[in-house]
Amino acid sequence: MKAIVVTPMQPGSGRLTEVPDPQLREGEVLVRVHEVGLDGTDAEILEGQFGEAPPDDDYLIIGHESLGRVENVMGSTTGLSPGDRVVAIVRRPDPVPCRNCAAGEWDMCLNGRYTERGIKGRHGFLAEFYTESPDFLVKVPAEIDPVAILLEPLSIVEKAIEQIKRIQSRLVWKAERAVVLGAGPIGLLAGILLTLEDIEVHFYDATERGIKSDLAEATGANYIWAGERKVSHELADEIGAVDIVVEATGYSPLAFDAMDMVAPNGVVCLTGVSGGSRKLEVPADHLNLEMVLSNKVVFGTVNANRRHFESGVRHLLEIEARWPGLLSRMITRRLPLTDFARAFERSPDHVKSIVEMA
Numbered sequence: 001m002k003a004i005v006v007t008p009m010q011p012g013s014g015r016l017t018e019v020p021d022p023q024l025r026e027g028e029v030l031v032r033v034h035e036v037g038l039d040g041t042d043a044e045i046l047e048g049q050f051g052e053a054p055p056d057d058d059y060l061i062i063g064h065e066s067l068g069r070v071e072n073v074m075g076s077t078t079g080l081s082p083g084d085r086v087v088a089i090v091r092r093p094d095p096v097p098c099r100n101c102a103a104g105e106w107d108m109c110l111n112g113r114y115t116e117r118g119i120k121g122r123h124g125f126l127a128e129f130y131t132e133s134p135d136f137l138v139k140v141p142a143e144i145d146p147v148a149i150l151l152e153p154l155s156i157v158e159k160a161i162e163q164i165k166r167i168q169s170r171l172v173w174k175a176e177r178a179v180v181l182g183a184g185p186i187g188l189l190a191g192i193l194l195t196l197e198d199i200e201v202h203f204y205d206a207t208e209r210g211i212k213s214d215l216a217e218a219t220g221a222n223y224i225w226a227g228e229r230k231v232s233h234e235l236a237d238e239i240g241a242v243d244i245v246v247e248a249t250g251y252s253p254l255a256f257d258a259m260d261m262v263a264p265n266g267v268v269c270l271t272g273v274s275g276g277s278r279k280l281e282v283p284a285d286h287l288n289l290e291m292v293l294s295n296k297v298v299f300g301t302v303n304a305n306r307r308h309f310e311s312g313v314r315h316l317l318e319i320e321a322r323w324p325g326l327l328s329r330m331i332t333r334r335l336p337l338t339d340f341a342r343a344f345e346r347s348p349d350h351v352k353s354i355v356e357m358a
């Protein structure tokens with residue numbers, strides 16, 4: 001079958017090639033891939049900064065945001081039938097599961113021996129077919145077919161917001177306002193979920209005006225251009241107390257600015273994977289004092305487990321009902337397999353790029 005593969009850690013090795021068809025085993029499901037979304041992690045893998053081949057191969061099939069249809073099932077206990085639409089979960093627990101992996105919280109793995117499809121030690125979905133155990137497949141209703149490719153990035157945001165709520169159960173808290181740093185797919189989806197919770201959302205992004213500000217404003221949120229404002233407590237003085245900051249740019253200096261900006265008892269949630277080695281001088285005493293005297297929390301979050309994909313399905317239906325067509329507008333580029341590399345051309349006009357397989 002055709003697939004996009006890389007030789008891990010080798011910059012520019014991404015290529016379209018023929019690989020062996022996956023072999024369907026007892027209790028597994030064969031899925032025909034329809035669409036694959038691409039993101040910053042894929043870009044880093046193609047640049048050779050990240051990525052690991054499965055133990056028996058010297059190449060890695062990339063792609064971890066998928067939507068496909070069940071083609072065949074082997075065995076009677078899969079709970080899935082040919083024709084079902086499915087999105088695959090990305091991470092798999094480590095072979096000798098740690099406490100968290102054993103409890104289905106593989107997104108919280110303690111020892112780093114987990115694998116991730118298309119990223120770390122397991123082939124991904126940018127291929128014609130894949131096989132998988134039904135434990136790691138989430139069925140999606142036909143109504144959300146056009147936007148279900150957003151379920152994987154949404155699962156990341158579902159986890160982030162669940163974690164914010166769990167952390168903040170430490171006090172009497174009512175979030176009124178949030179700032180979302182970065183209006184890419186993760187940032188936009190975070191802002192949308194916060195808006196569904198009746199929280200006032202302000203997006204902050206380096207892109208001046210265009211599709212990102214249009215999408216942000218279509219949800220009723222405010223859009224702040226980074227060229228005009230800095231992330232600081234002065235910004236909070238202007239817009240009002242910021243109870244939540246979601247950092248979704250991966251530009252690490254903003255994490256420190258967010259600690260300064262967030263209100264007393266507030267929470268800063270970091271989601272951006274910053275692959276570089278940037279160094280920074282920070283007002284350490286000031287930030288430490290602020291964090292202590294104002295009971296602030298900063299936390300990081302990665303990946304998602306099954307319940308986050310499942311709540312994501314419910315939210316996709318809710319978002320489609322509240323803002324019809326909004327999610328489809330986030331998918332700004334649909335490319336054929338032969339053109340996958342174009343998904344990484346940077347442009348202010350693009351939000352989510354996807355590869356169409358069929």
Ligand code: BGC
Nearest residue numbers: 039041090116119302303304
């Ligand atoms: C994926 C996550 C993954 C993370 C780190 C992200 O792009 O969406 O599932 O855990 O990269 O590998």
Ligand code: ZN
Nearest residue numbers: 098101109110
């Ligand atoms: Zn583990």
